[in-house]
Amino acid sequence: MASPSFQAPKGTRDILPPQSTRQRALIDLFADVVERASYGAVSTPMFEDIGVFLRLGEATDVVTKEMYDFVAKDGNHIALRPELTASVVRAFVQHRPATPWKVWYEGPQFRYERPQAGRYRQFTQVGIEALGTSDPELDVEVISLAADFYKRLGLEQVTLLLNSLGDATCRPGYLQALEGYFRDNIAELSEQSALTLDINPLRVLDSKRDQDQPLIDGAPLMVEFLTPELAEHFDQVCKGLEQLGIAYTLSPRLVRGLDYYTLTTFEFAADALDTAQNAIGGGGRYDGLAESLGGPDTPGIGFALGVDRILLACDAEDTFPAPSISPEVFVVDVSGAHVSLELTHMLREAGFTADRAWDNRSMKAQMKVSDRSEAAFAIIIGEDELAADSVTVRDLRGDSGQRLLKRTELISYLQTQLR
């Protein structure tokens, strides 16, 4: 075989059955979880005016380094969406639906990064956004829906990390203190973190370099700077989670990569994943985002969960297998009279899942294929059956053998066996 002239672009992949079936089942399950809580599906374009995403913050790599952007034929500067919160908030601002506005989404997103396990240039996320109220109980609802979803997938080794990032009234004071602290100890900071410090002191807290750890451990904490109202909000969130029995770990150094986050911030880590990419979901409040996109000052909160990584975590915990799409019945036709063509059609119309063999192969070969299909029954038509207007139904999984039926009896017989 000649080597293929083309392959999927770097960092992208083809998702074939049964993985594709599994991914769809995951999205169906997610829809079930969030639609029970009255989140409606929202679908936005895969590309936007780049300005929509520039609001995510100039200190974020997602915006400055990782965007797939291009100038379209009309001269407009376009970008493939690197995440969905900005698009959804843009849609909110454009249509101004009544609040609270609760929506969910799923779909591909694009970031130009070096691929790694669990990190792709095109990846799929599911998520929800809720705009229009700053009630801390909404924070609890949002977090609990993610937790419920993981639970229903069968994931057990998931840790919820929780923090509050404050807001425009108190964060500047904290940033000042943080930057001052790092500057006083700059000699102990890694070279790269020193550069990060110039751009966004918060992000230094995220460094994984060993050299930085002692300094980070001693850094001032945002929680110490929260205004009384924000501290109260955070406290309510914690209490609400406890009320629902949702375990969390206070993580005062948790910061997120997108600059728009305020107050409640959280991340879900899959402990079963033995990689650096073990964050399988994250989110938080973004109370200033709607305004920065030209809308009214509207509080909002949401999360995004990485489908690809969640499935890796499911593999690691050996849960949520791909659902079977095996047919219930498999038609084997050696009559030479094209009976399988109409028989599979009839079976499908009657509500059964049915498949068949091709190419007029020998009975032995067709039986082999029928076994491989994992069908429960083989329906066999040979010359004898053709002449008698009947079919042989063979039980492939149990021990009930096979029986000869009139063709008119087939459907009702299968109904007794399969329904």
Add this chain to the structure above:
RNA sequence: GUGGCCGUAGCUCAGUUAGGUAGAGCUCCGCGUUGUGGUCGCGGUUGUCGCGGGUUCAAAUCCCGUCGGUCACCCCA
């Protein structure tokens, strides 16, 4: 963007150390007599050894480049 490792049949991989023009298991196909799968036995198909260039009488094997994968940093889902 930086660095390490890797790239051989559809799949998993051996062969690369000491250069001599490819192998295993699984899958797939056929056969084991007259119309019957799953086990077993026998036989068979499939590779420009990721791609391009170089060294050599000779390269899967050595060198360079490139593409892709992977891991860490970075970033994040």
